[in-house]
Structures are given as structure tokens and as C-alpha cells.
Amino acid sequence: MNLELPARPPFSLATAVHSHGWVQLAPFGEDRAAGVLHCVIHLDSGRVVALEVREGGPGVQVSPDTTLTGDEAAEVGRTVTWMLGLDQDFTDFYALAGDEPKLAAMEAQAQGRILRSPTLFEDTVKTILTTNTAWSGTIRMVRRLVDTYGAPLPTDPDRKAFPRPERLAAVDPEELRRAAGLGYRAPYVAELAGAVAGGSLDMEALRETDLPTPELRKQLLSIKGVGDYAAANLLMLLGRYDFLPVDSWALRVVSHEWHGGEPIGRSEVEEAFQAWGPWRGLAYWFWDWSYNSAS
């Protein structure tokens, strides 16, 4: 049983999937040559299913590895729509970007969507695990977290879904530190999982909130382990582009783009994209960096 999900044009599955490194993080996977995105998700019914997502029509075709009930199929539809931002509309941004040579190709390439995990909880944990470590470390930590605590896929137990909050909340932080190699980040993940599992923090409600972006940012910053960079990264995933996720890479590319490679600070990065107003994060994310392409 395949699901056909429409996307607001322009849309490209490959562009959305490769919008950042998230596809390299478990339980995502891909067959790049075949143009297939793989993922394993844990449904509300308790079942764990594998999905294959292909571009099809003006949207995507989703192939589960098992027969789904009506409710489960509807949940898969909502989840994949969220993950790929199928209903996102960048018309206003494209109108501005068309006048900027460094962004002018965005509409033709259907850029703008940023691959998300099935839940904001999962994306928040993954974002915490990007901080203060190399990308290879993030890949390793997420993989070990999924392998150690994720619910197995019945048809292939070696493949697992991202662990649910209640599962991680039940793990001693010291075990998280050792078993998943999270280091000092372990108590942050444990505290977040505990808050979500205990009901004191409804992460998924933040996906639909009408809160102004600065207020939403404050809520994200109240999560231990989420600082300026991580909050801005999560806001980007939530479709709020008012803040820039300034990390060491941002300092490097902005320095080479406008400051001759000289050391710069956060303020120079923010100043570079100030003119883009509520779209500044998107302009930064998809900027055609001269340093990046030359290195």
C-alpha cells in the first residue's frame, strides 16, 4: 500500500533531503542513486515501520514495509509531510532572492525546505548532539543512541526507530554517557527526555504554536544544552528564519565572503544578513558561499 502525498511546487525530494546533513543521522538513510529516502518511525499505535520515500508526481510516494491501518496511514502522511515540509510556501522569499545572484537559483532548484526528523523532540536531541563536537561525533552519538535504545523494526531488528522520550527518560544519565558516548551532554538529553515524558514540556506543540519567534526562542533556550546556536537551528527547522545559527563554520564562511578571511565575531555574521529581515536564516542557509565552493 503506497501513499501519494502532494507537495507545493516547486519541489525536489533530493534538494530537500540534502538541504543539510540530517540524512546522515540514524534512523535516516538513503539510496542516493535510486533517489530513495529511508527512515524508520515509531507510530502512535506502538508499531515500528520502515518507510521508503520517492519523488512521484508533484510530491512524494511513500512505501511502508507493512500494511497500515487507516489511522496509521494518516499518521504516516502527516509525519512525512512534516519531515519534508511538503506544504511549505517560499513564494515571498523567492521574489526577494531572485534579485540576489548568490540566491537566484533557489527557486529553480526548489531550495528552501530543510529535512526534519519525525518529531521536534528527536530534532532537539540531534541538535544538542551537534554542539561542541565534530560532525563525525554527532553521527556516532546518534547512531549509538538509536542502536542502543531504539525500538526494533519487526521485519529487520537491526534497524531501529529513534528512541522515544519515555525510553530515554528511563535510562540513567551515567549509562547514557557511557553506552551512547554522549559525554557531558548525557544529562541534557536525560533531562529533556524526562520533561517530555513527564508531560511538563510539550515539544510537539511548539511545531504549531502562534508564539512570536523571540518568545519561542526563549522557550527553546530554557532547555538545558540548547544555547544560541542550537535554538536558532531549531527555529530554522520550525520554519522561523529570524535568527542565525552562528557556529564556527558560519564564522569561517562569512569571514572569507566579506572580511578577507580575517577573524570575525558573531555580530559580523548577523550584520551580513540583517537586510533579509524575517528571511535572514534562509538566506544564510542557502547562500552560495565562495569559500565553500573553493575549498
Next chain:
DNA sequence: GGTAGACCTGGACGC
């Protein structure tokens, strides 16, 4: 509000 130091891991490097 700004700053210094600690946190943790793995990779690079020198010996």
C-alpha cells in the same frame, strides 16, 4: 551584560 574556564570525545600529530 560580558568573560573565563570547564565540560567530553575523537582525530591529528609527534615521538
Next chain:
DNA sequence: GCGTCCAGGTCTACC
């Protein structure tokens, strides 16, 4: 093979 250094954001204490 071993030891040392470094990169990578956030938190806490302190000024």
C-alpha cells in the same frame, strides 16, 4: 602504541 593538543557550543561562576 602512547601522550599531547585541539576543535566544537553551552553552562556556570564571577566581575
